[in-house]
Amino acid sequence: MTEETSFNVNLEQQQDYRFKPEFDWGNVAPLLLDSAPPLGHAAGPGAERILAEAMAYCLTTSLLFCTRKFKQSPGKPRTEVTGTLVRNERGRLRMGKLAARLHFGYLWNRLAAAAAIFSTAGSGQKPCDSTAKTGLNLLRKFSNAMIAASSTNSSSL
DSSP states (O other): OOOOOOOOEEEEEEETTEEEEEESOTTOOOOOBOOOTTTSOOSSOOHHHHHHHHHHHHHHHHHHHHHHHTTOOOOSOEEEEEEEEEEOTTSOEEEEEEEEEEEOSSOGGGSTTHHHHHHHTTTTOSSSTTTHHHHHHHHHHHHHHHHHHHHHTOOOO
16 A cells, blocks of 8 residues: 655735745745746746755765665765756747766765665666656656756746
8 A cells, every 4th residue: 555645835925936845844944036027027936946955965866865765874965956058949048958967976886786776776676666766767757857848848947
């Protein structure tokens, strides 16, 4: 049986393209979202940056979980995501590409279980099938969705 957990977020316009999201966790610090000029004032991250951070968080925590499951210490992980916005033939901004690079405090080959972690990630085998596979599938689905969106021009930023 699949477990299901619901959550709720609200988004309220403050001014122009500046929005205030509200999360259903009372202890979450306020966040301000804004578009880059000329639409907004870059007073906070835009949707494309929030999407990149979400991808970085998902990939990093999935790999961190897997390394710890193998009783390894990956050091202090850090992930960089580089995004590219492109204009389509109609002049609309689209997310063109997101590329992630994960950095760990240790060389990957120094982790004793690196080969086992890598070989099980996304393969459907235990012990990391529920986290790494989900992260890898999310990345694949996102890539496919971006390809579909750019070919049909159905979603704009």
